[in-house]
Amino acid sequence: xxxxxxxxxxxYFCTYAFLYHQxxxxxxxxxxxxxxxxxxxxxxxxxxKTVLDVGTGSGILAIWSAQAGARKVYAVEATKMAExxxxxxKANNLEDVVEVIESxxxxxxxxxxxDVIISEWMGYFLLRESMFDSVIYxxxxxxxxxxxxxxxxxxxxxxxxxxxxxxxxxxxxxxAMEDWHNFVGSTKSSYGVDMSILSKPFSEEQKKYYLQTSLxxxxxxxxVIGSPAIxxxxxxxxxxxxxxxxxKADVFSSITMEHARLCGFGGWFDVHFRxxxxxxxxxxVELSTAPCPNNGTHWGQQVFLLQPPVxxxxxxxxxxxxxxxRSKENHRLLEVEFGCDVTQSSGKIPHFKNKFFIE
Amino acid sequence: xxxxxxxxxxxYFCTYAFLYHQxxxxxxxxxxxxxxxxxxxxxxxxxxKTVLDVGTGSGILAIWSAQAGARKVYAVEATKMAExxxxxxKANNLEDVVEVIESxxxxxxxxxxxDVIISEWMGYFLLRESMFDSVIYxxxxxxxxxxxxxxxxxxxxxxxxxxxxxxxxxxxxxxAMEDWHNFVGSTKSSYGVDMSILSKPFSEEQKKYYLQTSLxxxxxxxxVIGSPAIxxxxxxxxxxxxxxxxxKADVFSSITMEHARLCGFGGWFDVHFRxxxxxxxxxxVELSTAPCPNNGTHWGQQVFLLQPPVxxxxxxxxxxxxxxxRSKENHRLLEVEFGCDVTQSSGKIPHFKNKFFIE
Ligand SMILES: Nc1ncnc2c1ncn2[C@@H]1O[C@H](CSCC[C@H](N)C(=O)O)[C@@H](O)[C@H]1O
Ligand SMILES: Nc1ncnc2c1ncn2[C@@H]1O[C@H](CSCC[C@H](N)C(=O)O)[C@@H](O)[C@H]1O
Numbered sequence: 001x002x003x004x005x006x007x008x009x010x011x012y013f014c015t016y017a018f019l020y021h022q023x024x025x026x027x028x029x030x031x032x033x034x035x036x037x038x039x040x041x042x043x044x045x046x047x048x049k050t051v052l053d054v055g056t057g058s059g060i061l062a063i064w065s066a067q068a069g070a071r072k073v074y075a076v077e078a079t080k081m082a083e084x085x086x087x088x089x090k091a092n093n094l095e096d097v098v099e100v101i102e103s104x105x106x107x108x109x110x111x112x113x114x115d116v117i118i119s120e121w122m123g124y125f126l127l128r129e130s131m132f133d134s135v136i137y138x139x140x141x142x143x144x145x146x147x148x149x150x151x152x153x154x155x156x157x158x159x160x161x162x163x164x165x166x167x168x169x170x171x172x173x174x175x176a177m178e179d180w181h182n183f184v185g186s187t188k189s190s191y192g193v194d195m196s197i198l199s200k201p202f203s204e205e206q207k208k209y210y211l212q213t214s215l216x217x218x219x220x221x222x223x224v225i226g227s228p229a230i231x232x233x234x235x236x237x238x239x240x241x242x243x244x245x246x247x248k249a250d251v252f253s254s255i256t257m258e259h260a261r262l263c264g265f266g267g268w269f270d271v272h273f274r275x276x277x278x279x280x281x282x283x284x285v286e287l288s289t290a291p292c293p294n295n296g297t298h299w300g301q302q303v304f305l306l307q308p309p310v311x312x313x314x315x316x317x318x319x320x321x322x323x324x325x326r327s328k329e330n331h332r333l334l335e336v337e338f339g340c341d342v343t344q345s346s347g348k349i350p351h352f353k354n355k356f357f358i359e
Numbered sequence: 360x361x362x363x364x365x366x367x368x369x370x371y372f373c374t375y376a377f378l379y380h381q382x383x384x385x386x387x388x389x390x391x392x393x394x395x396x397x398x399x400x401x402x403x404x405x406x407x408k409t410v411l412d413v414g415t416g417s418g419i420l421a422i423w424s425a426q427a428g429a430r431k432v433y434a435v436e437a438t439k440m441a442e443x444x445x446x447x448x449k450a451n452n453l454e455d456v457v458e459v460i461e462s463x464x465x466x467x468x469x470x471x472x473x474d475v476i477i478s479e480w481m482g483y484f485l486l487r488e489s490m491f492d493s494v495i496y497x498x499x500x501x502x503x504x505x506x507x508x509x510x511x512x513x514x515x516x517x518x519x520x521x522x523x524x525x526x527x528x529x530x531x532x533x534x535a536m537e538d539w540h541n542f543v544g545s546t547k548s549s550y551g552v553d554m555s556i557l558s559k560p561f562s563e564e565q566k567k568y569y570l571q572t573s574l575x576x577x578x579x580x581x582x583v584i585g586s587p588a589i590x591x592x593x594x595x596x597x598x599x600x601x602x603x604x605x606x607k608a609d610v611f612s613s614i615t616m617e618h619a620r621l622c623g624f625g626g627w628f629d630v631h632f633r634x635x636x637x638x639x640x641x642x643x644v645e646l647s648t649a650p651c652p653n654n655g656t657h658w659g660q661q662v663f664l665l666q667p668p669v670x671x672x673x674x675x676x677x678x679x680x681x682x683x684x685r686s687k688e689n690h691r692l693l694e695v696e697f698g699c700d701v702t703q704s705s706g707k708i709p710h711f712k713n714k715f716f717i718e
Contacts, residue, residue, distance in 0.1 A: 007365040019561045020568075026554075027542060036550055063552055084557055091556035183386060191395055193422055195385075197450035198443055202378045209379075 003331060005104075009078075012129065012332050017079040022058045025120070028298040032060075034287035035120065038150060038273035039064045041283035045116055045148055045275060046070045054105050054119035054138045055131065059085030059098070061118050066097040073098040074114065076105050076138075105134040110142055117143050118150035123332075124216065125302040126156050126232075126269035127324070128358050130332045133241050148279055149236040151271035157290065158338075159228035160253055160318060161219060161266040166305040173210040177203055214302040214336065214358045219266050219291035225257040225312070228290070231322050237276055247324040255316040262312045264305040265320070265338055266291065304338055304356045310349060317343040327357070334358040362690060364463075368437075371488065371691050376438040381417045384479070387657040391419075393646035394479065397509060397632035398423045400642035404475055404507055404634060405429045413464050413478035413497045414490065418444030418457065420477050425456040432457040433473065435464050435497075464493040469501055476502050477509035482691075483575065484661040485515050485591075485628035486683070487717050489691045492600050507638055508595040510630035516649065517697075518587035519612055519677055520578060520625040525664040532569040536562055573661040573695065573717045578625050578650035584616040584671070587649070590681050596635055606683040614675040621671045623664040624679070624697055625650065663697055663715045669708060676702040686716070693717040 015021050025031065039046060039061075047069035053062040056075035062085070065073045075098050077085060082102035089098045101108055117139055123129030139149065180202055184195045229251035234244070255262075270288040275281040289299045312318075321339040326332075336356040342349040374380050384390065398405060398420075406428035412421040415434035421444070424432045434457050436444060441461035448457045460467055476498055482488030498508065539561050543554045588610035593603070614621075629647040634640040648658045671677075680698040685691075695715040701708040 004363075004365045006363045007369045010366045010369040019557060019564050023539070023542060023561070026546065029549075032550060058554075058557075060550075060552065064550075067551060084560060087556055087560075088552075088554065092553055180382070183382060187385065190388075191391060191419075191423075192426060193419065193447075194451055195417075195447065197446055198378060198417075201443060201446075202382075205378050 008332075011330060013079050016057060017081055019058070019081075019084060022081060022084075024298055026058060026060060030289075030295050030297045031120070031287060034273070034285055035061060035118075035150075036064060037283070038281075038285040039068050039118075041285065042273070042275065042281045043068050044282060045150075045279070049115035050074075050112060051116040051118060052076065052110070052114040052138060052142055054117060054135050055121060056085050056100065057081055057120075059088050059100065061120060062098045062100075063089060063092055063094055065116070065118060066094045070097060070116075074108075074110055075100045076108050077102060078104045105138050113142055113144045113147070115144055115147050116150060117147065122154070122269065122271060122299070124299060125214075125267045125334070125358060126154060127244060127247070128332065128334055130326065132244060135236070136239065136241055139237070146279065148275045150273055151287070152236050152274045152276065152281075153272040154234040154236065154269060155230050155271075156232040156247065156267065156269050157228045158231055158251065158253075158265050158267050158320065158322060159224045160226040160255065160262050160312075161223050161264055161303065162225050162257075162261050162309075163217070163219075163223055163263045163303060163305070165215060165217070165303065166263050166307060166309060169210045169215075169305060170307060173206055176206045176210070180206075208357065211305065211307055212354075212356050214267075214304050214356050216300045217266070217303045218296040218300045219303070221291045221293060224266065224291055225260040225262065226253040226255045226318060229253050229320070245326065248322065250319065250321045253318040253320060255312045255314055255318065258314045260312055261309040262306065262342070263309040264303055266301045266303055268299070268301040302358060304336060304354070306352070306354060310342065310352075312342060313344065315345065319343075367691075370689060372438050375416060376440055378417070378440075378443060381440060381443075383657055385417060385419060389648075389654050389656045390479070390646060393632070393644055394420060394477075394509075395423060396642070397640075397644040398427045398477075400644065401632070401634065401640045402427050403641060404509075404638070408474035409433075409471060410475040410477060411435070411469070411473040411497060411501055413476060413494050414480060415444050415459065416440055416479075418447050418459065420479060421457045421459075422448060422451055422453055424475070424477060425453045429456060429475075433467075433469055434459045435467050436461060437463045464497050472501055472503045472506070474503055474506050475509060476506065481513070481628065481630060481658065483658055484573075484626045484693070484717060485513060486603060486606070487691065487693055489685065491603060494595070495598065495600055498596070505638065507634045509632055510646065511595050511633045511635065511640075512631040513593040513595065513628060514589050514630075515591040515606065515626065515628050516587045517590055517610065517612075517624050517626050517679065517681060518583045519585040519614065519621050519671075520582050520623055520662065521584050521616075521620050521668075522576070522578075522582055522622045522662060522664070524574060524576070524662065525622050525666060525668060528569045528574075528664060529666060532565055535565045535569070539565075567716065570664065570666055571713075571715050573626075573663050573715050575659045576625070576662045577655040577659045578662070580650045580652060583625065583650055584619040584621065585612040585614040585677060588612050588679070604685065607681065609678065609680045612677040612679060614671045614673055614677065617673045619671055620668040621665065621677075621701070622668040623662055625660045625662055627658070627660040661717060663695065663713070665711070665713060669701065669711075671701060672703065674704065678702075
């Protein structure tokens with residue numbers, strides 16, 4: 001896994017250098033409340049302690065850690081946002097406690113090991129962006145043997161859903177192909193070149209774009225038509241990069257809604273702040289990105305659409321085989337496969353399998 | 360000017376690997392007609408000749424060159440689009456004439472020098488993308504001393520314009536700042552952190568985004584309120600990269616509209632196919648991207664907005680000092696400065712100067 005740092009910066013880090021983007025995260029109240037409460041309701045983890053904030057961005061988690069009583073906070077940020085963080089920390093009179101280090105986490109050398117590693121590393125569907133690798137690296141190099149991770153645990157979920165968006169996407173795709181065929185016709189008649197040989201690769205490109213790319217969505221709970229299932233559980237203290245390179249799970253879901261259309265699957269995650277067994281949280285905090293009638297998060301859920309939908313009914317049994325790997329072209333993006341067997345009272349629906357891209 | 364090839368691929372070339380993007384260019388009829396006519400109305404430049412197509416994309420210009428009678432066409436393309444071009448060329452039975460080479464132009468070694476270099480290298484406002492560098496490189500290495508360039512000449516234009524879009528952009532910027540100030544207030548009250556020190560850098564970021572980034576636009580000729588002026592003339596046969604690193608010009612424009620608002624400047628280009636002096640075109644062809652009531656091109660015009668607009672009147676004289684350089688962070692993007700003195704019958708308007716980014 002050789003990663004060209006310049007390319008990674010161009011593809012990934014660049015957006016985090018904008019205050020506009022940091023502000024979007026700072027305006028996510030579910031996210032903010034969870035981290036805020038995890039810190040201020042568990043001050044015993046911070047008072048007099050040393051803290052490492054991996055990817056400090058604007059500096060918010062480092063500032064809270066200091067305000068909660070940390071002796072020293074190392075705030076590491078790869079982008080130029082580090083300069084804004086430094087200014088913000090000074091304006092809040094915390095420059096004696098918080099040290100901002102503008103660097104890739106992997107290149108940092110700290111003067112000491114730390115009691116706490118705090119980080120907001122979660123991407124869409126938890127693992128997009130692969131930033132958790134850097135947190136694991138930080139943990140293995142800089143966390144004391146007695147140290148705690150904030151958050152301490154993470155889980156990934158999938159559930160069968162219904163949604164009207166599939167029809168729209170299908171319509172967009174059909175229109176794009178209709179347009180293509182007109183284009184082929186007029187290129188032949190006006191310019192004497194027959195482009196029809198490219199119809200297949202064009203349709204594949206468009207299918208990938210409209211039908212196989214997962215969609216950001218803020219699902220309503222009533223769009224979830226069956227029992228959600230956990231496909232991955234992570235203990236942030238012990239997990240290795242190897243454990244998250246691939247996610248594979250065979251899970252079961254039971255349809256809970258009468259006469260529903262199975263339009264696809266929704267995927268989301270939650271994380272927990274529980275401290276560690278020998279040094280637990282006084283107040284456990286959860287940050288969930290599950291479908292929710294109000295208070296959505298900026299992560300929303302990822303939606304993977306089936307084309308066409310499948311008619312299902314209450315009590316139908318779904319055996320879902322899920323698999324997710326990193327994209328070969330860009331280790332921060334993901335490729336997902338959903339296989340599914342539906343068992344109905346009237347018999348079985350033929351097995352289907354769909355591939356998706358999280359871009 | 361050290362350019363990291365991987366980064367350049369991630370930032371620039373990647374879009375050209377999509378048929379969707381090639382199709383957009385292939386659907387630009389003004390562009391297509393100009394190249395088509397330049398070739399088929401000047402067959403004497405192609406019959407029995409060797410041709411190099413720099414950045415062949417889908418292969419269209421190489422195919423036309425072959426159809427017009429070229430003996431051999433080298434079609435060079437840096438992206439995976441080369442594979443589609445190869446398939447298309449075979450489907451049109453031209454594989455014996457056209458050889459597709461998947462490579463950066465700068466890394467290619469041809470078995471012979473060529474009679475014609477054809478290329479569609481023009482970016483927004485002519486020079487965005489800096490692809491012309493690669494055409495100059497190809498010319499210096501692979502064009503015979505008697506060879507011709509397709510196109511042979513290029514010009515850049517600016518003109519004073521009126522537009523309602525400036526108010527919108529100003530409104531968007533004001534809203535973004537209002538939103539920011541609410542955010543600062545609630546971050547202080549809910550989370551105990553004072554973000555106000557970042558208000559200035561945030562406003563600069565937003566100003567750059569909303570007010571200083573040039574806009575793609577398809578201007579109507581009646582939005583041009585004064586005489587257009589040429590700021591650069593390029594002879595494609597003799598120009599060097601050094602000549603296009605910077606564009607500087609002091610030009611004059613006279614307001615042609617009564618009681619108008621000078622809202623900014625429009626910038627566009629044209630190119631000509633004239634062959635070379637000793638071997639001229641039989642039929643000269645022009646490709647213009649000037650404002651036009653119908654038949655816009657995919658290039659449109661670049662609009663540089665003044666905030667706020669200036670009231671001008673017929674006969675007012677504008678002395679415009681234009682300067683354009685490449686962005687230090689990305690050599691394919693541009694930074695532009697417009698200085699302007701307006702002389703009215705009633706006297707002079709104070710000199711103003713504005714900086715813009717072509718992103
Ligand atoms: N390997 C790495 N080293 C340093 N910073 C990293 C990193 N990987 C990601 N980051 C940074 O981590 C941040 C994640 S976003 C979270 C920002 C902030 N902690 C908050 O909670 O609001 C981004 O600013 C990104 O640039
Ligand atoms: N240095 C270089 N070497 C090879 N190809 C290049 C290049 N710089 C740009 N290109 C390619 O040049 C193309 C420009 S777009 C024009 C495509 C085609 N000639 C047409 O007229 O429709 C893109 O496909 C881009 O990938």
